[in-house]
Amino acid sequence: MSVHLLHTATSVLLKDPTASLGDVARAAGVGRTTLHKRFPTRTALVRAVANDALDLIDSVSSHVDFSRDDAIEDLITRLVALGPRVEFLLRFPGLERDDEIRRRIEEMDRPVLDLITRLQGSRLRADLPAWWILHTLYAGLFNAWEAINCGRLAPLDAPRFVLTTVFEGVANVGTADRS
Amino acid sequence: MSVHLLHTATSVLLKDPTASLGDVARAAGVGRTTLHKRFPTRTALVRAVANDALDLIDSVSSHVDFSRDDAIEDLITRLVALGPRVEFLLRFPGLERDDEIRRRIEEMDRPVLDLITRLQGSRLRADLPAWWILHTLYAGLFNAWEAINCGRLAPLDAPRFVLTTVFEGVANVGTADRS
DNA sequence: ACCGTTGTGAACATGAGTGTTCACCTGCTC
DNA sequence: GAGCAGGTGAACACTCATGTTCACAACGGT
Incomplete structure (x- = not known):
């Protein structure tokens, strides 16, 4: 239908x-x-697609217990599984020019931003702004989706890749550090 | 002109x-x-813009000593400064459908991929594919450009943000680790 | 069998982006 | 001053996405 x-x-x-x-x-x-x-109209279709994706995220979001310290892991794992429909929100050009959509995106970001802020100092480093950490998470998701699309990454490996990279970074902990 | x-x-x-x-x-x-x-034609213009950006990257790339272990830091710092012109390469929709451009992009990636592969096991962790690390770097660049555009990030802070986040991750090293 | 719903193809008008041409102007060199 | 290269606006035809309408077929419920 x-x-x-x-x-x-x-x-x-x-x-x-x-x-x-x-x-x-x-x-x-x-x-x-x-x-x-x-x-x-075309914009009506685009808005419907975006709202559908946002509804999907809302429903996923409601299954995540944001009070738990590992909520981010849970959230990311669930978001990775959503794939293209969420990717649409972060990629479609000009989508941010729609006021209603932009509002819903901000609304979707807020609990995650709050969670990040709360975890800064304990699980998350406090020397980076919360918004930067949020966007780093999104970037990891984006990378995973793209890699899955190209067939280079197995969907079941994706959450681990994203979480490991975003949390621990790509540096080899045993040996090196930045100057 | x-x-x-x-x-x-x-x-x-x-x-x-x-x-x-x-x-x-x-x-x-x-x-x-x-x-x-x-x-x-329009596609001629787009290709010219892309080729101009690729020329710029080539010229930057030629100033980087890929044999040094801190070549990545140097490269990233220089790329961040280039801003929109490189962003165009990574963002413009349908650009990858142009054979010549795609070839040049792969050609641009190759030395970086080689560098990453060489550093894996010493400065870089070896349990992630080189292409994943490369794309994580690009994602960091992309985040920085976007943040600079929004006025949330000072251009001079950008290289440090990208390098710190990509290399060390967003986790607080003192306390936490993923399960 | 009747009727409302829903989907379908065909057709049309409109507008926008595009490629192309042309006549004109400007600034330069010789 | 003649000639020329390069820039400009106006105008044109063409294509294509789009919005819109209409008549027709399929289906389900009464």
Whole structure:
């Protein structure tokens, strides 16, 4: 139904942000007229896709206990599994220009930012801004999705890769340090 | 001259990948006809912008001594300073579909990948693939550029942020570790 | 069998981006 | 001053995504 339509639109638009509505409709195995009846305009479709992704994140977020100290591990592991639909939020060009979407993204970031701030000084280093740590997490997710897409990374390995890299870094702890 | 034209095109297309050629010409303070005379087609312009960025990287790369163990620090510091022109290479949608550009990007990655591989086991951990470490570096660069654009990060702080985060991670070394 | 819903293809109008041409102007060299 | 290279705006035709409408087919419930 409409669910499958949104999912297809997500992957098509993610692969090529300039794809025409005809391309989306064809990929979904649906007439362009039908697509237009559900989403009267292109921006309406994009917003629907974004809101769908945000709904998905909300539902995942509600299963995470943010009061636990390992909430970040839990959250990241779940987000990695979501794949393209969340990637769409972080990648689609011009998405941040939509006020409603931007508001929901900030709203989605807030609990994570709070969590990071709370953990700074204990599990997380305090000499970096919370927003920087958040974006580093997102960057790790992004890397994982891209690697999975290219077939270089097994989906089950992804959470470990992201968490290890983001938390511990890529330096060899035994030997080296930056000057 | 033509140099300024390419720089302007870089920032305009980076901010909005769907910007029209008229927008680019106007931003550069030049007639659309003139733009067309230099770059007969849109893809020609995009390729010229990409090649210009790649030339810039080549010139930077030639100043880095890849045989030194701190070559990565040097490279990252220099790349951060380049800003939008390199960001264009990593962000512009569909750029990887151009064979020549893709070849040059791989060619640009190769010495860095070799360096990473060489350092694995000494300065860099060996339990992660070299390509993953490379992409983690790029992700750090990307974060820095974005933060600088938003005005949240001072350009002079950027290299330290990227290197610290990528090498050491965001975990607090004194206390915590992942399970 | 009737009717509302839903999807479909065809067709059309519109607008925007694009490639192209042309006549004109400017600044330079000889 | 003649000639020339380079820049400019205006105008044109063409393509294509898009929004919109319409008539028709399929389906399910009453």
